[in-house]
Amino acid sequence: MNTPTEDHDLLRWLDGEMSAVEKTAFEARLETEPELKSEAELLQRLSLDLRTHLPAEMPVPYADFFNSQIQVRLAQEENRQSPTLGSRASVFQWLRLPWLLTSAAAMIALGLALWAPSTAPQAGQLVHSIYVPSSSIQARSYHSEEARATVLVLDGLEEMPADRKIVGFNLMHSEVDEALASTTLYDGEGKAVAVMSTHAKSQPVLLTAAPHTP
Amino acid sequence: MPAPAAPDPGEVPDIDLVKRCQAGDTRAFDVLVGRYRGRIYAMTYHMIQNETEAWDLAQEAFIKAWRALPSFKMDSAFYTWLYRITHNVVYDWLRKKKIQGEGEFDDSRTEHRVAAGAEAVPHGDLPPDTALKNAELGKRIQQAISKLSPEHRQVILLREVEGMAYEDIAATIPCTLGTVMSRLFYARKKLQELLKDCYEYAH
Numbered sequence: 494m495n496t497p498t499e500d501h502d503l504l505r506w507l508d509g510e511m512s513a514v515e516k517t518a519f520e521a522r523l524e525t526e527p528e529l530k531s532e533a534e535l536l537q538r539l540s541l542d543l544r545t546h547l548p549a550e551m552p553v554p555y556a557d558f559f560n561s562q563i564q565v566r567l568a569q570e571e572n573r574q575s576p577t578l579g580s581r582a583s584v585f586q587w588l589r590l591p592w593l594l595t596s597a598a599a600m601i602a603l604g605l606a607l608w609a610p611s612t613a614p615q616a617g618q619l620v621h622s623i624y625v626p627s628s629s630i631q632a633r634s635y636h637s638e639e640a641r642a643t644v645l646v647l648d649g650l651e652e653m654p655a656d657r658k659i660v661g662f663n664l665m666h667s668e669v670d671e672a673l674a675s676t677t678l679y680d681g682e683g684k685a686v687a688v689m690s691t692h693a694k695s696q697p698v699l700l701t702a703a704p705h706t707p
Numbered sequence: 708m709p710a711p712a713a714p715d716p717g718e719v720p721d722i723d724l725v726k727r728c729q730a731g732d733t734r735a736f737d738v739l740v741g742r743y744r745g746r747i748y749a750m751t752y753h754m755i756q757n758e759t760e761a762w763d764l765a766q767e768a769f770i771k772a773w774r775a776l777p778s779f780k781m782d783s784a785f786y787t788w789l790y791r792i793t794h795n796v797v798y799d800w801l802r803k804k805k806i807q808g809e810g811e812f813d814d815s816r817t818e819h820r821v822a823a824g825a826e827a828v829p830h831g832d833l834p835p836d837t838a839l840k841n842a843e844l845g846k847r848i849q850q851a852i853s854k855l856s857p858e859h860r861q862v863i864l865l866r867e868v869e870g871m872a873y874e875d876i877a878a879t880i881p882c883t884l885g886t887v888m889s890r891l892f893y894a895r896k897k898l899q900e901l902l903k904d905c906y907e908y909a910h
Contacts (some may be wrong), residue, residue, distance in 0.1 A: 504891055
């Protein structure tokens, strides 16, 4: 049986911590001690397998979201240091929540479902109610005759940085597919913009969305 | 010490990005995050063995690094410095959770292990049975690592995954060289025992 010192020699040899002289002497020992050599080979193999199966670098799930979340945290910390912005919720905090997009889309869908395209909509008719998940955000909606659209206004969000891409769609109507339990949203050209449904807990879920073309 | 990845030609050096970060440029920090997130995530993942927690801890490490950047003297490579911060974040988390290596193994923590093992298998021309054995060994290794105490897991990962020398491991933890060697010795013995059937034919 090896003494602790000998075990440490084996460890140091395995991990490349020996000087050239020590290494030569230890390897000479290995040739004369089959049991020690067998142990050394086993540890070498274990070491190789560990390095093979425990990669030093791994793909980060949702890598872009990982980065954006860090930027959100940095912005929040900066806001905390700024009393004028401290109580304002971050738009990114909202956007990080997968349900927000779908909830917002659901609200629009609800409004559209109530809208008869042949009838000129009146202010306040399109969105019957709005659920706002944060008390620091005030939401209201109105109909813009000029834009021929229902406008959803959220007060209390941070300013959107100028370099963020904002994608907008002018949704004109929606169709419900009872068989698939899905709702498809269409733009003014009749092009499908997004397909929505609900998941097992009856929360809205975005199934697919068309890429935005300016 | 963990070596930073070789920079691509034309890539902005870490030191320049660090200086911009110290001046408050969060975009420069975003570049650093993109550059090192894979290695930091791998470290937290191997230690925690839970994808969600590892993801959150890797984020926490970057946030702490941002906060500490004003005091970073650039007397070591950025990655080395970042790695030490990550190590502290993970180890604090483990201490709080009081995860003990002697505890019963929880399969739910490694539900994605097969995929992780498969990733390490070289793609291409391996016979299916060899690829399967590799994936299975990867899974077994992950399970065995999870059964080590945080202290032993940490040392074996610093040595085998990060390739740190004893002295650097001792500085990172921090502890004495003797402690590093004792923990490495015990960790390997424990892994040998846990993976005994995988290596039986080697005897």
